[in-house]
Amino acid sequence: MDNIFHKIGSFISRQDYFLKWFILGLINGVISGLGALFFYYSLKLCEFIFFNKILHYHIPSPTGEETNNLIFKPGLVYLLPIVIAFGGFIAGFIVFKWAPEAEGHGTDAAIDAYHNKKGFIRDRVIFIKTIASAITIGSGGSAGREGPTALISAGIGSWLARLLGLSEKDRERMLAVGIGAGIGTIFKAPIGGAILGAEILYKSDLQADIIFPGLVASAVGYSIFGSIVGFVPVFGYYLQNFNPLRLPLYIILGIVCGIVGRIYARTFYYFKDNLFKSLKTNIYLKPVIGMFLTGIIGMAFPEVLGTGYGWLQGAIDTKFSMFNTYGIPLFIFFVLLAFIKIIATSLTVGSGASGGVFAPGLFIGGFLGAGLGIVYHQLFPSLVNTSHIGGFVIVGMLALFGAAGKAPVAVTLMVVEMTGSYQLLPACMLAVAVAYLVSGDYSIYKSQVKTREDSPAYKSLA
Known part of the structure; x- marks a missing residue:
């Protein structure tokens, strides 16, 4: 079976740059879109269990996700620290037991894999990050879903590159494309997500050859995600005039x-x-x-x-x-x-x-x-x-x-x-x-490097 996929990958790799990365962007986008959907609904399920069923809370949600959304109903407030701590125990156990690299915020781990691990992310990280992040955020932890989605989609890109037998430099590109596709999909911002995949790798630079496949992957992922969740912008429409x-x-x-x-x-x-x-x-x-x-x-x-x-x-x-x-x-x-x-x-x-x-x-x-x-x-x-x-x-x-x-x-x-x-x-x-x-030079992502010349991955992409 691997041989079949490697032949497919070899055929794709022989095409010119734009056709090659159009095809790979399509594949990456489809899988990333489905992965984002799975994570999104896993998170919604955890929120329903922890907040609605256990704590009897109703938390406000943005316009792009729910009608009649700005309703807050506090429930069993005294149980809140215990329930959230329990969520932390489950999430922490899952991560530290089976995939320690999935701890914390996912985007930084993806950036580190791009620069220092030749675009390699273990397959299990995709599933572990999905479940652990859904539990962490769904139980009330103060965290976001874009970072986990970035690592999940980056992991999907790395896995697809290995499945198709692509080169090391193409695996690194597929990982970066996955970062942008994941964030662009879950945030309903495909253009910004595609650029983010090229820009977030560095503090003062941009990886231009990530943009084209990133646009394709983000567009496909966004289309799949929006077809189920809806295409209304996350925070609705801003209608005020500019002055x-x-x-x-x-x-x-x-x-x-x-x-x-x-x-x-x-x-x-x-x-x-x-x-x-x-x-x-x-x-x-x-x-x-x-x-x-x-x-x-x-x-x-x-x-x-x-x-x-x-x-x-x-x-x-x-x-x-x-x-x-x-x-x-x-x-x-x-x-x-x-x-x-x-x-x-x-x-x-x-x-x-x-x-x-x-x-x-x-x-x-x-x-x-x-x-x-x-x-x-x-x-x-x-x-x-x-x-x-x-x-x-x-x-x-x-x-x-x-x-x-x-x-x-x-x-x-x-x-x-x-x-x-x-x-x-x-x-x-x-x-x-x-x-x-x-x-200045301060960044929430420690794995970022200053420019391409500072990245070990630069030589493989040159």
Whole structure:
């Protein structure tokens, strides 16, 4: 059977570049789209079991996933730390028992495999990462689903390359294509995802030959995923008109996001590499401790549990009444939420539980944008009315991740796909560029290298 697949791979490899990578992109996209669907519904099942059935919670969800979505119903609050810790125990046991490389946030592991492991990811990582991440996030851990999907799809790309007997350099490309296809699919942002697969490998560079197959794979994966889940952008449609007079306000937001992006990266790795690494306890118990503490935080601030996308949607739609601010002024509360999310994510993912750091980055930036948007509205009510605050939320989301993830081009394109509109594109371009510059060399992905010349994979791709 392997011989048959190797013959198919040999036939594909003999074609010219564009036909070859069109075919490989199609294959990668189909499998990645199906993998993203399996992960998405595994996550929804875990959320249903842990939150709906055990805790009797209803967590808000974004427009692109559910109608009547901005409803929060707290349930058995006193059980929250125990249930989340139990989820951490299951996820941690699965990961550390069968695939330790699947711990933490998946995108960094995929980047490391590209640069240092010749594009090799063990087959079991695909399944282990799927189940462990679904349990971590579904039980309430503060983490995102894009990172796990990136590693799952990167693993699929690596597996397909080995199945077809492709060369080492093609295996590395297939892995990178998988990163972009996975993120573009689960986030319903195929163009941004394709560029992200080429850009996220480096801090200050881009792997151009990944873009064409990435576009094909992301388009196919997105089409398969959207055919089942729906094609509405994750956060719905932004319909406000663009006003260039607000651009200086977005630049200030970019500066703030760049600074906080540095804080996010430094805090996360302090928890991961110092606190939890030096913790003298069984490795299986570290995610339990981290997620138990996350649960305690979540008792008072449920917004930080899971991906937090529903709460972001509330901020975008300016449904501020859904937030319990404890009497704190709203703009201070939103900024506080951003920093609490940094701590909760560092406790969850930094302890070894399986989940991504992409969604938390969006949450952090989004609520910084919400806080600043409210301040702008109070200072300049004729320039920034209440409905414009959602634009600052969206731009803040992307500016912070563009800075922390070192992917300014990809996230700038994502704003169009996330909102179904070009209205925020100029603001996002400026804010992301400023945030990227302010963030300096700090990155949430430690496996990134500066440029192609710094990567061991560069010679094999040359």
